[in-house]
Amino acid sequence: MSLEGMLFWVAVVGYALAMLSITAGLxxxxxxxxxxxxxxxxxxxxxxxxxxxxxWISSGRLPFVQDYENLLSGTWAIVLVYLIVAVVWxxxxxxAIGVLPFVLLSMGWAVTxxxxxxxxxxxxxxxxxxxxxxxxxxxxAGYTSAAGLGILSLLKSGRRPxxxxxxxxxxxxxxxxxxxxxxxxxxxFIVNALMIASGAIWAYELWGSYWRWDxxxxxxxxxxxxxxxxxHASLTLGWRGRRLAWVAVLALFxxxxxxWGVQFAPTSYxxxxxxxxVPGVDRF
Amino acid sequence: MALVLRDYRxxxxxxxxxVSVRLAAVxxxxxxxxxxxxxxxxxxxxxxxxxxxxxxxxxxxWLAAVLRLLQIDRIFTSWWFFAMMALLALNLIAxxxxxxxxxxxxxxxxxxxxxxxxxxxxxxxxxxxATAGLLESERSARRTQRDGATILRIRRGDAGFIGSVVMHLxxxxxxxGGIISGLTxxxxxxxxxxxxxxxxxxxxYLTIGALPRIGPAFGDxxxxxxxxxxxxEAGTVTDAVATMQVQDSAGSREELARVxxxxxxxxxxxxxxxxxxxxxxxxxxxxxxxxxxSFLTLKTQTERGYSDSVAVGDVVxxxxxxxDASVPLDRPVAxxxxxxxxxxxxxxxxxxxxxxxxxxRPGQGEQFAGYTVVAGDVRLWTRFLVRGDRGLPVVYLAxxxxxxxxxxxxxxxxxxCTVVVEPHADGAMLSLWxxxxxxxxxxxxxxxxxxxxxxxxxxxxx
Numbered sequence: 001m002s003l004e005g006m007l008f009w010v011a012v013v014g015y016a017l018a019m020l021s022i023t024a025g026l027x028x029x030x031x032x033x034x035x036x037x038x039x040x041x042x043x044x045x046x047x048x049x050x051x052x053x054x055x056w057i058s059s060g061r062l063p064f065v066q067d068y069e070n071l072l073s074g075t076w077a078i079v080l081v082y083l084i085v086a087v088v089w090x091x092x093x094x095x096a097i098g099v100l101p102f103v104l105l106s107m108g109w110a111v112t113x114x115x116x117x118x119x120x121x122x123x124x125x126x127x128x129x130x131x132x133x134x135x136x137x138x139x140x141a142g143y144t145s146a147a148g149l150g151i152l153s154l155l156k157s158g159r160r161p162x163x164x165x166x167x168x169x170x171x172x173x174x175x176x177x178x179x180x181x182x183x184x185x186x187x188x189f190i191v192n193a194l195m196i197a198s199g200a201i202w203a204y205e206l207w208g209s210y211w212r213w214d215x216x217x218x219x220x221x222x223x224x225x226x227x228x229x230x231x232h233a234s235l236t237l238g239w240r241g242r243r244l245a246w247v248a249v250l251a252l253f254x255x256x257x258x259x260w261g262v263q264f265a266p267t268s269y270x271x272x273x274x275x276x277x278v279p280g281v282d283r284f
Numbered sequence: 285m286a287l288v289l290r291d292y293r294x295x296x297x298x299x300x301x302x303v304s305v306r307l308a309a310v311x312x313x314x315x316x317x318x319x320x321x322x323x324x325x326x327x328x329x330x331x332x333x334x335x336x337x338x339x340x341x342x343x344x345x346w347l348a349a350v351l352r353l354l355q356i357d358r359i360f361t362s363w364w365f366f367a368m369m370a371l372l373a374l375n376l377i378a379x380x381x382x383x384x385x386x387x388x389x390x391x392x393x394x395x396x397x398x399x400x401x402x403x404x405x406x407x408x409x410x411x412x413x414a415t416a417g418l419l420e421s422e423r424s425a426r427r428t429q430r431d432g433a434t435i436l437r438i439r440r441g442d443a444g445f446i447g448s449v450v451m452h453l454x455x456x457x458x459x460x461g462g463i464i465s466g467l468t469x470x471x472x473x474x475x476x477x478x479x480x481x482x483x484x485x486x487x488x489y490l491t492i493g494a495l496p497r498i499g500p501a502f503g504d505x506x507x508x509x510x511x512x513x514x515x516x517e518a519g520t521v522t523d524a525v526a527t528m529q530v531q532d533s534a535g536s537r538e539e540l541a542r543v544x545x546x547x548x549x550x551x552x553x554x555x556x557x558x559x560x561x562x563x564x565x566x567x568x569x570x571x572x573x574x575x576x577x578s579f580l581t582l583k584t585q586t587e588r589g590y591s592d593s594v595a596v597g598d599v600v601x602x603x604x605x606x607x608d609a610s611v612p613l614d615r616p617v618a619x620x621x622x623x624x625x626x627x628x629x630x631x632x633x634x635x636x637x638x639x640x641x642x643x644x645r646p647g648q649g650e651q652f653a654g655y656t657v658v659a660g661d662v663r664l665w666t667r668f669l670v671r672g673d674r675g676l677p678v679v680y681l682a683x684x685x686x687x688x689x690x691x692x693x694x695x696x697x698x699x700x701c702t703v704v705v706e707p708h709a710d711g712a713m714l715s716l717w718x719x720x721x722x723x724x725x726x727x728x729x730x731x732x733x734x735x736x737x738x739x740x741x742x743x744x745x746x
Contacts, residue, residue: 118518118520119518119522120522121520122521122522122523122543122556123543125542125543125544126544126545128544189690190690190694193683193686193687193690194687197683197687200679200683201683202544204553204671204673205544205545205546205553205555206543206544206555207555208471208546208555208669208670208671209671209673210676210679211462212330213327213329213330213359213360214330215323219319221319222319222320225312225315225316226316229312237305261323
């Protein structure tokens with residue numbers, strides 16, 4: 001197994017243990033167990049970073065081209081935003097309960113994909129690739145952490161008050177959670193708009209059309225609209241607490257569809273084929 | 285009179301409906317449902333008519349008929365979708381305009397509903413002097429009187445509000461740009477062989493998918509393909525560069541086109557799609573005439589090379605072009621678009637029976653049942669997707685407005701501070717309420733007002 005592969009599996013195992021740890025901590029109301037989850041995530045993240053760096057070196061380019069690379073880089077960005085939130089607001093570390101499942105499922109899917117770096121075909125030879133994909137990962141990272149905080153808010157505002165020593169007991173109250181979640185959603189909303197705009201500009205130069213109602217395009221737009229509704233619900237309708245938290249959690253479905261769902265679409269312009277997989281067929 | 289009143293009420297109701305956020309929520313929910321539906325029902329513009337035949341065949345005929353009638357397979361190009369988007373655009377404009385007016389009135393809900401976040405007593409400053417002191421620095425504050433007290437309402441976030449307006453208008457502009465695109469778009473396919481030039485016009489295109497409904501359909505220019513240069517890596521094309529010749533009112537010039545970097549001429553983009561082999565074929569019949577003397581575009585790529593057939597007289601000539609004659613015929617070709625030492629495999633059929641086969645180098649010929657077949661030059665052809673869209677600058681501007689507006693909106697959020705100035709003992713009592721979306725604690729303006737109160741003189745007591 002290559003160094004990249006080993007680091008990848010260390011990261012996966014680390015995230016899985018962190019997931020178990022936070023779940024156990026929340027279920028059995030043991031704050032120390034939940035704290036261990038954060039440190040396991042940090043360790044896994046270090047391995048994850050190493051995996052990306054080795055990939056970058058071995059392929060000689062940014063790891064943004066193949067589906068496997070996109071999943072590797074995208075999950076890295078998602079965990080990065082979560083760690084920033086967890087470091088700045090220490091008591092929000094249990095938000096991992098909403099973040100790590102998404103990361104683990106994505107990395108699990110990555111394992112099933114071809115991972116050998118192939119030659120870069122002409123559609124990927126554009127600066128807009130890096131721009132568009134970077135904004136995409138920032139978008140998904142912001143929204144995923146917001147969903148994690150939404151889950152925390154729902155747990156915090158449950159029927160029974162949190163027991164002392166429980167990880168939820170130290171989580172700030174609903175209004176503070178709302179505020180931080182709002183900031184993450186606002187960040188995600190802005191970079192989502194940048195992702196859509198940069199994608200449209202690239203699409204015109206590549207496909208001759210800035211918008212074709214492609215499944216990935218439509219789901220990205222739908223996700224943006226859903227989080228726009230979150231912002232409106234908060235600012236205009238005055239929604240707070242549980243109702244708003246549910247919106248942050250459910251809107252993540254749009255992210256999942258845009259991220260994974262394209263695989264189930266009958267066809268899509270986002271299915272960039274032919275990275276050396278069909279020898280002798282010389283398409284661009 | 286009654287009729288006039290009834291009409292007024294109807295108009296008023298319609299206006300209230302148009303400016304309601306509820307209408308926007310309903311329209312967006314319907315749009316979300318349609319997006320989900322577009323995922324479940326294949327869309328003809330993406331799949332293509334031929335691919336859709338299988339889908340229609342899998343459904344009961346009545347259901348297929350209903351879906352077609354309702355244009356469920358063409359959701360995003362249907363008239364009712366455009367009507368919905370137009371209504372949404374009107375709703376956005378109306379809501380935005382209405383909020384501009386509504387924002388002038390400042391919230392009255394704070395005072396008395398919750399305890400003040402801060403109270404200051406200034407002795408021996410009179411309420412009038414305290415009010416004047418605050419108004420000196422807060423000129424935009426609105427002042428009202430109630431039960432002997434002076435209420436000052438200070439509001440910030442004007443830039444943020446303008447950002448919100450700009451952002452929503454940017455969204456409307458995207459839709460306008462989409463309409464302009466729909467009316468002015470040009471879409472066509474052009475195939476050029478190396479060395480070939482064409483003048484823009486109906487005959488220059490292999491197919492024309494869409495003509496502009498407004499503006500000229502064709503431009504005044506000639507475009508040609510001088511050379512195609514391919515780069516391979518591990519059997520995959522990694523770069524394709526087309527050297528193009530352009531002649532228009534600005535003169536003649538040579539430009540390079542690549543995937544992601546199309547040739548742009550008079551608002552048209554020439555996007556590289558695919559390439560293949562083109563063989564110069566000359567056929568002389570047994571009677572001595574030359575029924576075929578032209579380049580034949582070989583479109584079908586196989587492991588053996590690029591192939592295609594042409595019927596000439598009572599025979600069918602099948603050509604397979606290979607990039608390197610030194611590679612044995614039974615081996616698949618590699619790097620097919622790099623012409624090293626090209627050759628052409630000629631197979632001649634009559635009534636489905638093979639008359640003969642030969643491998644010809646450029647310039648060589650062979651006789652088949654009286655027909656003389658000469659293979660000339662082997663060159664590359666390239667298919668270009670040609671697009672024109674006058675709505676593009678509007679859409680790009682709309683993107684900028686929407687994004688900049690959103691950023692400004694969040695950088696300068698709404699912030700309120702209400703100060704109630706009342707007489708108290710031998711001085712003034714100032715009670716403060718502050719509110720900001722981003723914090724339950726007093727915001728910047730709240731603290732700034734407290735500082736100003738501290739600087740107004742008199743003895744401040746807690």
